[in-house]
Amino acid sequence: MTKREKLSNFILENFSLLEYDSGSGKSLKFPEFQLHALDYLKFAEEEMENRTTRSLINCISHLKHATDCQMDTFLHVLNLYKVFDKKNLKFDVKLKFLKDIGLFSSKSLSRLNVFRNRMEHYYEVPKINDIEVYYDLITAFVGVLQGALSILANYGSGVGMYIDETENNSFTRFSIEYHYDEQQITANWDTKELEEELIVKVNEQDDFTYFLKVLFLIHHRESYASDSYIINQLAIVI
Structure with missing residues (x-):
């Protein structure tokens, strides 16, 4: 067994x-990043307001940074960042880890990967409706990990x-x-x-x-x- x-x-x-x-x-140890996930979400929100082609592309970049930053923050706090970094484990492996510990649903993970792959591998101008959905999903993702860290801090x-x-x-x-x-x-x-x-x-x-x-x-x-x-x-x- x-x-x-x-x-x-x-x-x-x-x-x-x-x-x-x-x-x-004990007290949580956060990484000393100059920018954090909420900063990137704010940048993305500002870019969405402009709605130019350049702004929409920049928005995608900020949302990707928000996702990576929040994930890395979470792993740093758990002292697991070096484990993933040493093995050069990709983003989808990190997402599976979140699914396995019960923090993020498989359906949401699938949607997140679909959006991320479309924006990275198909050289197209993103549609504002897609970006708004992507923004909401990343905001939820950041909030879930912040909530998990708050649980550790409080309990x-x-x-x-x-x-x-x-x-x-x-x-x-x-x-x-x-x-x-x-x-x-x-x-x-x-x-x-x-x-x-x-x-x-x-x-x-x-x-x-x-x-x-x-x-x-x-x-x-x-x-x-x-x-x-x-x-x-x-x-x-x-």
């Missing part, structure tokens, strides 16, 4: 009973939970935490029958992305996601 299957089994069996206990983490890189069943003389503890410096995630649970500790490193790709998905979704529970939604998202289809 894989590590993600072990974690999935525990989560699916116990999640509705688990209660939030505490969060843990921390780790979370502790528990199940108190005093009448059954049972007390269950569960925790999961992302360790930025080590680029690894630990998950622990201690029940009446079992103590388990799982450690996944960034090179364990499938397990690592699943564990990160668990962490983000647990934090979502404290804001806007229902238990049934989270359980559905964390079920592993074999």
Whole structure:
């Protein structure tokens, strides 16, 4: 049984009973960029107002920069940027990573890639309607990653939970935490029958992305996601 299957089994069996206990983490380290994604979105908005051929082409460039900048910011904060850069992993691989950790839907990713490829590989003047849709999509993309970083800033890189069943003389503890410096995630649970500790490193790709998905979704529970939604998202289809 894989590590993600072990974690999935525990989560699916116990999640509705688990209660939030505490969060843990440290201040986020942001890259020292001179420009940020919101700056590029502002540039793109200004270019759209002009609607000349040059402005529309410039707008596409700014939107591409906004996307790359926000993605790289996210990876820098998670201390994963060098992992992707060293392997020269392309933009679509980074997008798949976001999909695998549950931050961006596959349908939105497909639309994003379609627009990006059309603008890069077909030497045509972009239509204003297409640019407006592309702008909205990139704005949403930037917002999703900003929201994910806000979750880490507000709730921390780790979370502790528990199940108190005093009448059954049972007390269950569960925790999961992302360790930025080590680029690894630990998950622990201690029940009446079992103590388990799982450690996944960034090179364990499938397990690592699943564990990160668990962490983000647990934090979502404290804001806007229902238990049934989270359980559905964390079920592993074999």
